[in-house]
Amino acid sequence: MKTNTVLEMRAIEKQFNRNPVLKKTNLSLRRGEVHALMGGNGAGKSTLMKILTGVYTADGGHILIEGKPVDIDGPKAAEALGVAMIFQEFSLVPTLTVAQNIYLNREPRRVSGLFIDDAELVRRAKLILDELGEDIDPNTPVSRLSVGMCQIVEIAKALSKNARILIMDEPTSSISEAEVDRLFKFVRRLKANGISIIYISHRMSEIFSLCDRVTVMRDGENVRTDDCAQLTMESLIDAMLGSSAGASMQWQPRGHSLGTVPALELKGLGRQHHFSDINLQVFSGEIVGLAGLMGSGRTEIMETVFGLHAPSVGEVRVNGQAVMGIHQAIRAGVVLVPENRRTQGLVLTHSVLDNVILPNLRLFQRWGSVQLPAALKVVQDFIRSLSIKTDHPRKTVGLLSGGNQQKVVLAKWLARAPTVLLLDEPTIGVDIGAKSDIIQLVRQLASQGTAILVVSSEFEELLAMSDRLVVLRDGRATRVLERSDIASEEVLHHAVQA
């Protein structure tokens, strides 16, 4: 049994400015195991991983690799011991080829090391990729690969340096469903080859389909380590949040009545090459989910309703009035929380305050100038009511965690008391605590009469919120399902894929 354990981290301690971040944390990893590491933001996951990869040094505890105590005093030492982190933000050079990236700075040489031996470089890269069962041409520039393929190349690079322990941090947060399947197959092959993987993700369904064991951390302590088979989604959420919060992911039948006229109506809406003939009504107080794979036209529909793109046919009506273009849409009370908060939702270098007031400058304007004290008060109210964790309204928004950033994007638009709220992946990359906060908030807004249209790749989340689901495929609405008719997640999966 002992030899089967490739990594043991025992009683790891770490503090920053006398704040203990890790309190005697343990983690053990078996050969050929995919081990999920879970916990909310601030649980200590990333600190633990930074100690393992030599970015930080532990204040106490031991690390054993293959049963031998080791001293990881820097990233080089971690690499030599076969530990590699596959980064969330990719560290490949887009203009270089796959082979050049894999052997960057370690290129085979010829003529006494004067020139790079390109033929040998390509041959070696091909060998590695073949071994991994991946059919990628080593001469392809990385810029032409999809995000999912880049991850595979990055893993190939790590394996070419003899890595035995891989750390994957949210590897599926920006890739399509088809690529997720490919990546999972790839990970299972790695597993069969005896590579051990520490897998960090907020997505429950992935954990259950891919991982063997789970370690849950909370406030720097181990809460639970168990075989996946022993856990249910609710018990996992409860372990992470330390309460019976798992219930927030359960669907709750609507307790309020709907408006009589549709707040949002799409009539034969179409946009060339993206989607066509979309007919949809969302009543005030209703939450409608758009279920479809990436590329099914869901984001394009949202952006067209918001007026960022002009439809080629059909129209958007808000409370019976036709609306065209973003300015009319915003004035009519249509707002969009976009798919990517970092590039579309926020000016990351600006403060929380500046971001929240940006779409609302005219609301706070008096005699030509923005009334900052009034704006500050509104923003402080949102920080309280949405429980946004920030030391100050003037803190740079880029320094907040993903979940808190997402709440800031919501606050931007809630300040206008919207009639129609469009949510595109509202909980992508946010931890479970913020996720349940956001789901609760959406329910509350609906009960106050907002019409809500939501897109999400996570079916469990769509099922937790929506009263009605529209299934999208290749830009067309193929089915409409009442929530009460959907018995399980499998039904929705089936409807979306078949």
Next chain:
Amino acid sequence: MKKLLKSTEGWQDYIVYIFFALVVAFFAFTIGDKGFLTLNNLFNITRTTSMIVVMAVAMTFVISAGELDLSVGSTAALAALAAGLTMQAGHGWMAGVMVGLLCGLAVGLLNGFFVTYVNIPSFLVTLGMMQFIRGLDMRVTYTKPIPIAEETFNNLFGQGSLGILPSLLIWSLLATAIGHIVLKYTPFGREILATGGNRVAARYSGVNTSRIKMYSFLITGCAAALAGMLYSGMMQTARYSFGTGAELAAIAAVILGGTSLYGGKGSIIGTFVGALLIGTINNGLIIMGLDVSEQYMVAGAIIILAVAFGKRPAV
């Protein structure tokens, strides 16, 4: 310890004030007795930097919006020549000023059009525009200077004063005050910063970012024209060579003042002090008796140092 760190957080934003104080103190000690500290010399510094101040204030808007305008120097000369020719033809100073400002607006409109609608990077558009306009400046009078005989014009823009305050200083204070209020307190100013900080996010927040960029080029065009009036009022002549290299001095003043070259962050007061810093260094070095060649070298080195000290560690 944490508290101390917090209170000193962001000191880099004030580097221009620290540098300005250091430079003034240095000159006061070394050449204070050679006339550096006289009221006359101090006014002289503000007079000679006023055109840079006016252009740099406008440049702060363009840079904050994530763009650049290299054409301000040659546009200043164009506006001066247009105003000079109009006055020479006997249409009076008001018509002259109007024609000059219209020239500036026209250049701004062209720059804005190419940047926002043809989608060419502003660095290239305005680099080409700088050359084109400078050529036009030389072509208009075949490089001959145009004397300006309008007393009112010369007093208003260059020679005159209000009490003890030289009119050139008043213009630069006025530009700074208006610029500060507009950038800091109006919706327009905040939309400029948001556009420069993240154009996509600004668009998704309902900001018409193309219009914002267009306006910022109209502002630099207008400010360049005003600077042209100031040059010609001070010299009582319009010359094709006005404002040569002024675009670089203006950009240096903006960056010294703490505005981010990448957009999204701007300070007009910083820009004003940045321009004064450059003017003071030049003035002090002249009094110290340095050669023009040496002045260039010292001024260049100080600019690099100030920006290096003011650089924030990457987050």
